[in-house]
Amino acid sequence: MPTSACDYIDEKFEKELQNLPPVATLPPLEKRPVFWLEKGRFAKGIKFDHLYVKNETGVWLRYKDERKEDLFLQKDMPGRYYGYDEIDRSPDEMWVRRELKHYEYGIYDISLFENEAKIFSQTAYKVVRKFIGFFNLHSMRGTSFAAPQGTEENLNAIRGLQIPLESFPKNPNEPWLVQPSKLEARGYSGDKIAKKLARNIFEIPGEGWRQTMRINSGAKDIKVICGDEICLALAFDESKINSCDNGTASTAIYTLNLKQKFNNFHTLTSRNFNYVKLGDKYSLDDVKSFKIVLSRFRYIKGYNKGREITDYEVILQNSEGEQVNEICRNEIQKLDNHTQ
Structure with missing residues (x-):
């Protein structure tokens, strides 16, 4: 398992982030459906299992990974919901790995809405260190942290607000075809x-x-x-x-x-x-x-x-x-x- 002992650590860079003023704590909120308000495919600042999106047709389910489909759930919006928005200001990924020598470095201006009213916002800095525990031709993901102080708690709290509009698997992994290398593979x-x-x-x-x-x-x-x-x-x-x-x-x-x-x-x-x-x-x-x-x-x-x-x-x-x-x-x- 990755530990900081096997990671590349830039002490000056990390100290600068950790010295940023602490952020306000997200107040306790009841759980409600969380809708994705940004135009991009999916949230990057917070690791949601799923988000909801809406258009003129109705409400759709979107899973967290790189699949390219939305699943229709219902025609009408729920009466009470949260909206989540983020502006991605992250530096170029190749620059991060080449110059900063970290695996990932994301900067996200995140906002939470209660229906249409904004109730919380902050800038989140998320760093994933590069694992250097052994020689590998490819950069590997190491340990991670979020800054300023209190950011990780806020991101987890927003993620925990999400509830299903109806019962569905969090992330279905049913195999769609048997792998060709197996004997039971067929047409x-x-x-x-x-x-x-x-x-x-x-x-x-x-x-x-x-x-x-x-x-x-x-x-x-x-x-x-x-x-x-x-x-x-x-x-x-x-x-x-x-x-x-x-x-x-x-x-x-x-x-x-x-x-x-x-x-x-x-x-x-x-x-x-x-x-x-x-x-x-x-x-x-x-x-x-x-x-x-x-x-x-x-x-x-x-x-x-x-x-x-x-x-x-x-x-x-x-x-x-x-x-x-x-x-x-x-x-x-x-x-x-x-x-x-």
Whole structure:
């Protein structure tokens, strides 16, 4: 476990932060739903498990990690709630690691609102030291502290105000596909087109439940296709063209496990999901079904050049059952035989 004995410590820098005037203590408050008021993806100054966001449609749930979806909860705002806002004034991450020699250094102007009225604000300085206990090519996270005095207590108090609007897992971790290396790995398929309510909002049916999900992607078009166990979200982002050998836009592919409500779409560990594109004569409208099978691939350049692997392959099909997608040949090449 990291300890300060194994960390890089800049005594002058840390003393300057710790000598800042103490901050006022957040008064005791009753727990209420906490809404995210900033335009960014998620709060960085406080480690919330989840936050709520609202728009003209209603109230949405957003989990803490880097998933790209919001889950619809209800149409109306609760009568009493808190709003949390922060302005991120952190220095450049590479400068922090190169010049300051710390793992992270964040500066956040945080504000707490009771409905629309601001009731608390302060600037929080958060430092994560760099672990130097043994030689490693990559910088590792060490111990952390917050300044000025009283900041850690305030951040924890604000985080502790959050309550669920309804019962849902704090952070669902249901596996969405079995890892290819395991013997029980098998294929998946689906041909049910999910109902699209807007460009990026879909109605997902599960086992005894129905969930409206908003996919926060800048892709021009998105399509969701479901099977009995998983759904596949296909996002065509014209701005991302560096994944394919011929400069065409690639397809971001996400999977959703249908075993449990309040799951999010996940990207897979399979490298092949990053290297999929539609054939030149096809569009997203042509995609009517999918299959996920195990196939054999070979690396064609880089450190792993020549190495063969078994991994997932996504096969997108039209109404005639023809495959409409290809694997980009920039790093990996599919071999002829499947390993089903």
